Amino acid sequence: MSARLSVGDFSRVTHLTIKTLRHYHEVGLLEPKAVDPATSYRYYATDQIPQAQVIRRLRDLDMPVAEVKAVLAAHDATERSALIAKHLDRLEMELERTRAAVDSLRSILEPPRSASPISRRTVPAVRAIAVQGLVQRGDVGAWWHGAIGELHATLRGQGMRAAGVTGGVFDGELFSEGHGHAMVFVPIDGAVKTVGRVELVTVPAAELAIVEHADIDVAYGELGAYVAAHEIGVDGPGREYYVRGPEAHEPGDWLTEIAWPIFRADAGS
């Protein structure tokens, strides 16, 4: 025996605003059990309250409306839990991103910003195992972590060791357009069986301008200023070498070399 509630009453019970309830009706997320054909008044049933509460909680957690729909349409508790767990994972990742942004903000604001020394280096072509693909700007962090983990796990699984510093190659578009090609690699020396996303590649030789820094944004800024000042050309794809990276060091102890390919050698410097 389920009584009916007007929007206002349902709003007070569920703590969803009237505007929000109308919106959820419009997009089909939460439809009133009955609508008076003459007045268009919406009437909700008391047994819709639990559903409304789940919706509110999921929206409080910033789950997109489309996914909330999927959760409600789930056939069993297992599927529903999986969808929710997936979202909680995403929240966790965002939290990590926020933490990283706070740290980086500190390193951008606090120190007196002494310029790091910029060097040049010619690197030969190397054989390596790599993971590559098209990546969205916002996913780079997670993708990068996963890919590096997979590469080193592959080596360990075959009792091998890296023959050089782990690195990455990133298309300029990844930053200028918000999505683009990315690759991370670990140099090897010998035969490796490729599994999963891991493949064999040859990282081409290059003439690079290099700056070394603990904070990656500061490094990009300094290198960019240098390259522009020397009119070398700021085209990608850029490279990164993780001298002390996630395979063996704590985040606070990382050291990354940022490298920019040099197309026109500047005789004057």
Place this chain on the structure above:
Amino acid sequence: MSARLSVGDFSRVTHLTIKTLRHYHEVGLLEPKAVDPATSYRYYATDQIPQAQVIRRLRDLDMPVAEVKAVLAAHDATERSALIAKHLDRLEMELERTRAAVDSLRSILEPPRSASPISRRTVPAVRAIAVQGLVQRGDVGAWWHGAIGELHATLRGQGMRAAGVTGGVFDGELFSEGHGHAMVFVPIDGAVKTVGRVELVTVPAAELAIVEHADIDVAYGELGAYVAAHEIGVDGPGREYYVRGPEAHEPGDWLTEIAWPIFRADAGS
């Protein structure tokens, strides 16, 4: 000697997309140092890189563009730090909200949802100290915590004790419209000097339907269903009594009574 960079180059150096840079130009957040009057090409200076990085980091932390502007316009490091600290505080609060939503989601989904007993009670008018005001939906949590803290601090500061359970009165509009009047109170017995936001009030007598629950959303739902089923009328303002509340207990151990004023006594129940 600061070199100039095209949007594309500046984008690759700062990791802001071209679209974003154009948008920041349009809203006056980050204006290129020069714009070619013939071609409308934007040109940035290398000394704009640090500023772009600060902007990116603050936006990564979801600081609204208007506030980022304020940070950049700050006259000194103290003012700037204060603005950033304020935002970090907000982030912390959101994090708290997320944590609470996760907990509540669990309590809505997991248990088999046995209905809590609903009782009725007539409460007499009581003298109390209170904090009240117009509150936004999203700020209720923080406002509530602060207000209760202030009330109990006031009592302690004057060597007094509460004469009853701490409670709150919330206008229906707060939920149906997203903003409305809210009040929290602590019953007293004797004279109290009012300071800060604290004032003396008389909480009116009322006939209440009451449900007791550890999770506040579940409680609201059950009470709402009951009141609607008995056709008592679901008008506000609603009341809450914090039987075990934040003044003396850990969040996991809280117990709240949710009370709805009854306008029309239902003889049948």
Place this chain on the structure above:
DNA sequence: TTGCTCCTCACGTCACGTGAGGTGGC
């Protein structure tokens, strides 16, 4: 000359919020 980069509209997205202007129910 051919790509490549850059440009300006104009509109879309997401999840609602904000009025305006009007009608039904106790």
Place this chain on the structure above:
DNA sequence: TTGCTCCTCACGTCACGTGAGGTGGC
């Protein structure tokens, strides 16, 4: 009869993203 509740447009918000269609520079 008077408020109060509820209704439907239509447009606004925020921070960009997505094309379309076109032009300048090496």
